[in-house]
Each structure stands twice: as structure tokens, then as C-alpha cells.
Amino acid sequence: MARLPYVDPATAPEHVRELLERLPVKLNVFRMMANAESDFRPLVGLGTAILGRQKLSPKLRELAILRVAALSPARYEWVQHVPIAQATGATAAQVGALERDDIAGDAFDPLERAVLRFTTEVVREVRASEPTFAELARRLSAQEIVELIVTVGYYMMIARLHLDPPAGTKVVDAIR
Numbered sequence: 001m002a003r004l005p006y007v008d009p010a011t012a013p014e015h016v017r018e019l020l021e022r023l024p025v026k027l028n029v030f031r032m033m034a035n036a037e038s039d040f041r042p043l044v045g046l047g048t049a050i051l052g053r054q055k056l057s058p059k060l061r062e063l064a065i066l067r068v069a070a071l072s073p074a075r076y077e078w079v080q081h082v083p084i085a086q087a088t089g090a091t092a093a094q095v096g097a098l099e100r101d102d103i104a105g106d107a108f109d110p111l112e113r114a115v116l117r118f119t120t121e122v123v124r125e126v127r128a129s130e131p132t133f134a135e136l137a138r139r140l141s142a143q144e145i146v147e148l149i150v151t152v153g154y155y156m157m158i159a160r161l162h163l164d165p166p167a168g169t170k171v172v173d174a175i176r
Helices: 014-022 028-033 037-052 058-071 075-087 092-099 110-125 130-139 142-159 170-175
Strands: none
Touching: 014 037, 028 037, 037 142, 058 075, 058 092, 058 110, 058 142, 075 092, 075 142, 110 130, 110 142, 130 142
């Protein structure tokens, strides 16, 4: 049960209603976000950019989102993003390792482990340690690192807003 009301498109201000109607997938999280009228369009735009336009590898993005979900803990984000992660190449072994909190195991290659360590430290400590940051900086561009930070922050926020039934890959597919 949502603790805040969902915006009803029928009674929403025109600019909010228009955006809600244009969304290709009608998730309740969008109706929850619409309570923040001035933030709604930028939030949807940021989510679209994260899922569809980043230089950061989609698989790395999804592994980071699943790590955020596990650390939050946000079962909603987990359920929503497992199918997306799998569609980007994450294996069942990787999903299982993340669910078991095994981010250092053999399921991940060195870059994936670095991304998961970085994500963990950003969620828990706000910023990554120097050794973790240095390792990631050897493997990713400044653009990809900033995109990773934006992704982690965005999904920490989304995890705190609301729960929707699983949508599978519909949201990502709609962006393509």
C-alpha cells in the first residue's frame, strides 16, 4: 500500500497529465513521482537517459541497479530489474551471487567486481574509497563513472518512492 497518493491523471494539471499519458509504460511509480509536479518531467527525462542513452554499458548499469536494490533493500527494484539485467547479459549465476551478497565471487569479471564495490561504497559511505575509485578509473572513462554515480543515486531515490507489479523489460524496450 502506498503511503502517498498516486496522482490521478484526470485531475492532474495539464502538463502532468500530458506526460503521464505519453508514458509508454504506465507504472505507478510515475504517478507517485507526479506528486512533485516541478520535478516530474526532469525525473522522467533522467530515467530515460539512464536507461537509454548512457555510454556506461547496460549490463554494468543493471548490475549496479541490482546492487542498489539489494542494499536498500528494495525488493521492488530487484523484481523490476532482474529481467532487464538478464536481457543485457547478466547471467543467472550473477543474479544469484548478487542476491547472496557475493559481489567478490567468480560470477563477475574484474570490471564488474569493481563496479559492484564502487556501488556498494557509494550507497553505504556516500563516496568510494580511493583504492576502489582508482581501480574503476583505470577501467572506465570519467563520463562512465559519473553516469554510474547518477544511476546509483537515481535508483536509490526510486527505491524509496513506491512499489509496482513487475514490468519486465517493457520500460527499457519502450525507450529503444
